[in-house]
Amino acid sequence: MIHLTPFLVAELSLTIGGNLEAVVESATGWPGMGIIFAYSFLIAFALPGPSEIVLLAPLDLGLPSWAHLSTIMLVSALGKAAGSVFAFHIGQEVKQSGPIVRWVRRSRWDVLEWSEKRSTQLARRYGYAGLALALSVPFFPDTISIYAFAVLEKNYLRFAIATFVGSLGRLLVTAGLVGGASVAV
Secondary structure (H helix, E strand, O other), X not given: OOOOOHHHHHHHHHHHHHHHHHHHHOOOOOHHHHHHHHHHHHHHHXXXXXXXXXXXXXXXXXXXXXXXXXXXXXXXXXXXXXXXXXXXXXXXXXXOOHHHHHHHHHOOOOHHHHHHHHHHHHXXXXXXXXXXXXXXXXXXXXXXXXXXXXXXOOOHHHHHHHHHHHHHHHHHHHHHHHHHHHHHO
C-alpha cells in the first residue's frame, strides 16, 4: 500500500499539472475547449500552475481572433468558477475538520497562516470584490486565494461569481500585458 505524504501529493500534483499544461498547449479545435474547461476546473482547487496557459492553446475554431480569444477566456473562467465552487465546498468541510487544519498549521510551511492573513485583510476590506481582485493578478497561484476565501466565506453563488470575474480579469490583464509587450517590440 502506498502512503500519501504531503510531499508525494505535491509531487503528483506537479507531475499531473505539467502534463496537463502540455495537453492544453497542444489542444486544437472545439474539443480543445473541453480541455481548457477541465484544466481551469482543476487549477482552481488542485493543481499548482499557471492558469494563463490557456491563452496559448492553438485552437482553430474558425472564428475571428477577437471571438476566438473571448471564447477561450469565457470557457476558462467558467471552468475556474466551477472548480472554485468545488474548492469552496471542500473549504466549508475543512472549517469543520479540526485535525486537517491542525495538521496544516503544524506542517513545515504554514500556508494557512500566510494566506489567511492576506486573504482575511482583502475579505474584510473588500469582500467578494477582494477575491476577484486577488484572482486578477497574473501568474500568482490563485488556488491559495480560493481556499483562503473558501474558509472565510459562506455564499456559494457570490463566491462563484467573484472567481469568474477574477479569472476573466486575470486573462484580460495577461492578454493586455502580452499584447502590449508585443506591440512595444
